[in-house]
Amino acid sequence: MSASPIPAVGVVVWREDEVLLIQRGREPMKGQWSIPGGKVEWGEGLKEAAARELMEETGVTADLITLIDVIPAIGADYHYILIDYVAIWRAGEPQAGDDAMAAQFVDLETARARLAWDETRKVIERSYAIYLAHREALILPQS
DSSP: OOSSOEEEEEEEEEETTEEEEEEEOSSSSTTOEEOSEEEOOTTOOHHHHHHHHHHHHHSOEEEEEEEEEEEEEEETTEEEEEEEEEEEEEEOOOOOOTTEEEEEEEEHHHHHHHBOOHHHHHHHHHHHHHHHHHHTTSOOOOO
């Protein structure tokens, strides 16, 4: 266990009306569904860390729109500071990589049902509102 909280990033990626989820392959919360993300590496910017983690875990690229929230995740043997962004999918079909057991785009109702942690559910809800507000101004890729 670290003596200080560990900074980590998360990315809520939207493709049309689907959100990208990963099934965690490592603790904490191994086996549970979440958003792609992970620890910020030494000397790395937050947005760069978000893009790197997204690619490593899913093989997907996306354009970050904005910060959603900063959330503490505290357990018996961990303390993370989660910095979550909303993004628009640009390329790639989800493939589980790095520490993800599975990766896939799902509709919002499926995402709500799969998520065990209320904070992740809230982040996705907030991100959807941001996504909808920006959707008309965005040039989405052709499917």
